[in-house]
Amino acid sequence: MSNFSFSPQCSTPGRACHDKKGKCTKEYLCCPQTLKMSSKLVLYDRATNIKFIRIGSDYKNTYRFYELNLTSNNHATHDNYARWVFFDQTLRDLFEMPNARFWQSIVNCLQSYGIVYAYVPLNATSITANISALTVLTRQKSLFDDLYICYMVTRKEHRRRGLGTLILQQIVQRALDEQRNGIKHVTLHVNTLNTVALELYERCGWRCYQYLPTYLDPDPHHATNHAYALILHLEKVKNVTGLCRNTNAVDINPQHDRQSIENCRRVPAQLRE
Incomplete structure (x- = not known):
């Protein structure tokens, strides 16, 4: 983490900035600039206490790729609750399943061995509210030779642009890098339809x-x-x-x-x- 320049970055999780540009509080977070205008390698969402760590170069000058670092502070219980709510709501939005229940599976997937990657458009004014593609991974607790894909989804209007392929390449590269830790496979479950x-x-x-x-x-x-x-x-x-x-x-x-x-x-x- 020492290679990254870090400072808190405002965000707008599901809320418009209106006239509060630049004002950042615990309750109301606002980001007046697009990601394209930001040169920061690490963006920090104070609402969920998640660091968005920039990876690689921008894809077709349209999308930016991030690994989500699930940090923690002295209010761990509050952090976890806000984080699970964020992922639950984000998956409902991306899958277009407003009545689905992702909460428990997200907790099981992320609480011990979670890894998250996401693509965000460069013209987004909120890194949390404009995720284009997301994958949630875990190392299997009972079988440590497995990197398991809990969820992988691309927002409907961003499909067929190669994001899914790029995410899978990143997942496999991550798994290959972890071979020294015993990872031998990447597994998942898919609905038969x-x-x-x-x-x-x-x-x-x-x-x-x-x-x-x-x-x-x-x-x-x-x-x-x-x-x-x-x-x-x-x-x-x-x-x-x-x-x-x-x-x-x-x-x-x-x-x-x-x-x-x-x-x-x-x-x-x-x-x-």
Whole structure:
């Protein structure tokens, strides 16, 4: 963290600035400048006590990529509550599921081993209220060779612009960097009717290894509560920057294709092309 210049940065979580430009308080946070105008490597949201740490260069001069550092202060209980509310509301917004319940799963995912990445438009006046794409990860508590994708979602109007691919590349790079800590796989669960997501993951090297009927929360926001369990074997990754774009980026074991067909009754997207 010593390489980052740090100072508190105002934000507008879901509220307009109106005439309070530049005024920053615990109750009312305001950010009068766009992210494009800010050269800071670290932005700080006082409402949730989250640091947004800038990663890499801007994507197509349109989006900025951040890792969300879940810091804490003396009011840890308040911090956690505000943080869980923020992620719960953000996921409802991104998924367009106003009645969904993400609270408990977010707590389980983030409270011990959480990792969060997000893309934000450069013309956004609020880093918290204008997230374009978000992923929430955790290291499996009972199986430390696993980096697990709890959620990955792109806002509807920002889809098909390559953000999902870039996030997956970042996830895999993070997992590769943590191989020295025992990480060997990247896993996730996908709704069986979410064909767009399934084809993206398969194109990027993931394979289904288990069909799980009634695995998902039975709340009505799910199209079905059946899920597929998917896995990417890090030892098979040959080129992270080519992931999702180059068929040679991951050396798929034919056995894993057969496993997908036999266990999940799902033919991987590449075999159907």
